[in-house]
Amino acid sequence: MGSKYLLAFAFLVLAFFPDSSRSAIPRWLGEQKMRGSVIRMKTGGSSAAIDPTRVTQLSWRPRAFLYKGFLSNEECDHLMDMARDKLEKSMVADNESGKSIASEVRTSSGMFLGKAQDEVVAEIEARIAAWTFLPAENGESIQILHYEHGQKYEPHYDYFHDKANQELGGHRVATVLMYLSNVEKGGETVFPNAEGKLTQPKSDDLSDCAKNGYSVKPMKGDALLFFSLHLNATTDTSSLHGSCPVIEGEKWSATKWIHVRSFDKLTRNSVDGECKDDNVNCPMWARAGECQKNPVYMVGSEDSYGSCRKSCKVCSS
Ligand SMILES: *[C@@H]1O[C@H](CO)[C@@H](O)[C@H](O)[C@H]1NC(C)=O
């Protein structure tokens, strides 16, 4: 009797999960795996473990989060060693042309690593993707920055004002700023437009510059994640941020800028007047009225092209 029921149950399971052997994990098994405080993501052979209990929300305007001990001391030292003899004066993007120019607003020196340049970098990039829920391919390669005494980066936005810099990957949606060293005094990351700037308790060890906004003191291994776009994909002016002048010691940091689309592949076809769709589903979405319902993605906004300009008939080829 009992075995008959068991058999019937087995058939039922098979009926509900016809190809459980290939893809779908039975739901109860999936839930089992999700329990516990550590989320593991398998990416190309290396596993990226994220511990959500080490993350705190600093602010909602802008959306900013701090992950204590995101990098190990060894990872920090490794990144600094990779950069040490390759640093060059940092540049900024010109507002109109988008070209890299030298500017007194940014006096640090820096260099870009290659994406997944070595195993340590690949592991960190996988961890960033796991934490932010944003795909690794949407990220630029990591930039290492070095600030000596008096060096700073005046408050600025990480989203671009020019169209040229948005052609690959669209706007920068988020930034992960990793602190590779402690700084004795100064060098804080400051958000002058943050909602919480007045209510944040300011301890005496902060520099005067840091008192002008919501500020984060660099601590070796910590990572700061903040978003430059609102949830509706428009630019968030409260994401204005700067690096205060270093007063004592030196500052090392590593930055990962993450775009709304892939930064690896040239997926944007609407380069300079070209009238194309970026997605094969554009004609279908356009017929379904998405050009009107979701104009920022489909058509674009003031400062960036949408992905279905051809199907939405806002350009002519
Ligand atoms: C670039 O444009 C932004 C916003 O329009 C402005 O706040 C900033 O001062 C400009 N920077 C330069 C160097 O012109």
Ligand SMILES: *[C@@H]1O[C@H](CO)[C@@H](O)[C@H](O)[C@H]1NC(C)=O
């Ligand atoms: C987008 O969201 C922001 C923040 O919630 C809001 O201030 C802004 O008006 C919104 N813009 C549009 C076009 O919906």
